[in-house]
Amino acid sequence: MNCIPQGSAYSPYSPLFILTLSAPCAGSACTSVQTEIIYENLQPSMWRVSVNFIKIDEWRRTLQNLLDDITAVSGESGKIGRDDLRPALDAWGVLKEVYPHLRALPFPPPHQDVHTLLEHEPVVSILGTNFQTTGTGFDSLELQLRPYLTSYTAEEQLLEPFVWHLVDSVRIYGAFEVLASGAITLVDVPGFGDANKTRTRRTKEYLKNVEVVILVADIKRAADDQAMHDYFEKFLHQMIAIDGRVESLLILLTGADVRTHEDQLHHLGSGQCQIIQKMRQDIFHLSESLDEQETQFKILFVNYLAAPIGSAECMELFERVRSSTSIKDETTSQLQQSKAAKDTYIAHQRSARARKVFLELYRQVYFTIKQDSACQPPSLPIFCIGSMDYTELLVNDKRHRAPVVFTNLEDTGIPQLCRHIHDFGSRKAISDINAYANRSNLLWESIESYFLSTRRDSRLAAYEDAARGLVEALKDTVDEIHKNSGVKIDNHLNELEQALRTEAEKAAERSLKTIKTLGENHQWRSYRTLMRREGEWRSTDLNEDLTLGMLEGNVSSAWHRLFNEFLGSELHSLVMDISNCSNETIRAIRNRAQRTTTIAPHIDNACNFIHPFDTINPAREQYLMGVLTMQRELCGSFKGLLRAALQDHYRVVGNESGAGMFQRMKYLNEEQFSPQKARELYARLVDQVMTAVRMARNKGETAVDEALARLYAIIDRSLVCVQGDDQICKVTRRNMQKFLYDEYCPPLAEVVSTMARYKERNTAQDRC
Secondary structure: OOEEOOOOOOOOOOOOOEEEEOOOOOOOEOOEEEEEEEEOOOOEEEEEEEEEEEEHHHHHHHHHHHHHHHHHOOOOOOOOOOOOHHHHHHHHHHHHHHHHHHHOOOOOOOOOOOOHOOOOHHHOOOOOOOOEEEEEEOOOOOOOOOHEEEEEOOHHHOOOHHHHHHHEEEEEEEEEEEOOOEEEEEEEEEOOOOHHHHHHHHEEEEEEOEEEEEEEEEEEEEEOOOHHHHHHHHHHHHHHHHHHOOOOOOEEEEEOOOOHHHOOOOOOOOOHHHHHHHHHHHHHHHHHHHHHHHHHHHHHHHHHOOOOOOHHHHHHHHHHHHHHHHHHHHHHHOOOOOOOHHHHHHHHHHHHHHHHHHHHHHHHHHHHHHOOOOOOOOOOOEEEOOOOHHHHHHHOOOOHHOOOOOOHHHHHHHHHHHHHHHHHHHHHHHHHHHHHHHHHHHHHHHHHHHHOOOOHHHHHHHHHHHHHHHHHHHHHHHHHHHHHHHHHHHHHHHHHHHHHHHHHHHHHHHHHHHHHHHHHOHHHHHHHHHOOOOEEOOOHHHEEEEEEEEOHHHHHHHHHHHHHHHHHHHHHHHHHHHHHHHHHHHHHHHHOOOOOOOHHHHHHHHHOOOOHHHHHHHHHHHHHHHHHHHHHHHOOOOOHHHHOHHHHHHHHOOOOOOHHHHHHHHHHHHHHOHHHHHHHHHHHHHHHHHHHHHHHHHHHHHHHHHHHHHHHHHHHHHOOEEOOHHHHHHHHHHHHHHHHHHHHHHHHHHHHHHHHHHHHHHHHHHHH
């Protein structure tokens, strides 16, 4: 993504993380390190970079695995098959990249000592350190960072360590306009679904905490690549059904500025083909005209050179040559514009086709999850961008611009993308400020309720008894409403648990066959390597294979209905019902107070400071956020739970060595997944998930209970206990009230008013 560095911004709030992740890479030069892009108010075109390297303990563990893979085949390369050398070859390749002095050694290499490698100066000197650099000009930024970010290697690095293996994370700071709200941090991570399982695991860990996910894919593969479609469907299923991100997804298709011929677009309709045909005819006619003009120009120029210098004929020919040149230049310009218009039109048609395909896949996945084809999904923003042409069009000197397809910045799609992200960040900042203002307002009302008592008067006892009775009736009503809501939630939880246990039993039945198939496809040391890496190595993910389907079908629908549809709607109804009942009680207390003239004005005033919805609704938001966090912790699969449950088992199997180790490893795995043990294992996985679900539910219920307690306390202090204390307390209360009104209320009112204006402006922009 290209960001124009300019402007300034300030935000005191925690940034919203937007994750950009790529579809699986086809080559080896993919992004291999998580990279955060953060706004900082630097000078235009200036940037600052911070590179964090992994700790020495983490590299020690990696080294031990690599050396164990190599040691297993040292001196035995003639006795084992080529496929069985793969773990050692992979490990040796990594070691040679990190340690240049090993590159001249043959394979299998002589024994390498882990302590010696750890003490190697070029490596040990950077482990656990932080490297920072600054610069000016974003054109060279990628080139300078390439050694830290990707597996791509330049020739001049062949005698140096490839340090990207040792990099933990990279942060890039600059005055990027797209991030100018200060509320957003972009995070670029290795491809989701990448064959490198270490990179994929880190990406999934990051997915738990980000607010928005941008999926990046090549537009050439977007429309017709079946592997891309399969990946996209799987990704969408996790994001929508399990993670609850249906409204926080964005698709980014790159390469829109790669020229394509119209003959490659087989999906064009007759109207589109006619438009392109008309453009081709215009280009053909302009080309013919230019050829004719070029011929005439040459004839005129020859005649001009042959005419006597200074003669009337010479002057006439000179004017005709100049006029011909002007006409020829005008035709050339028209021809270039026509060709550019045709290329742009074709590029837009390809983009429209890609969008249509992705939206259709999105709708299919959504309908499968919802099991209702009549329900329309939320909109899915899809941007097709041309970053190379965008960069070219930013060059100040137009003579040096060399775009391939687009000649207008808006056509590249990047300005629209930047505005979308910037506006999203602005809305997030405004939302955060509104939340703080709302909490401040609640605090003010809570404090105010302490200082509304009147004088002590025994005649007020009858009023207090009546008001207290109304509040007790409110509590009974709310308890009944809350109880009924809880029963509905329990019913959905039981439905989900039953679906999970049914799928778990099916997975347990399939597991032994999966284990036996593994033994057929991975033999000897590659099998052991897989075990030592907890079931994930290269493109093989045993844990995923063993849990395949556990969150699909009926489970997917039940999960989506409960967490992404029913729960939010039910909690909203709960808050509205409680709020309505509370308002009715407050009105009843207000009406009762009218019988006692000494407190009627006081009660009227107190009622204006009690807002039940604003008091309870934050608990609903906290409830839903806790559930959403639980959903994302699952990462769309049971495989993380299974990997953790089998950690000790993997260690035991991976420690096997010597004669007969392959048979012993297969026996241990087949015993672990025997019918009875498999059922018990998968039942425990469901128990873990349901425990996490119920813990999230209990935390949410606790938040609601605490909010209700606050609401009852405010009503009690403001409307029930109206008899005051001694004179000193009254003076203290009056002083506190004066402080609140003079120092607290005006700035809070100003913030609320400002946020309302921003909300109106953003709403108007959204309509446009």
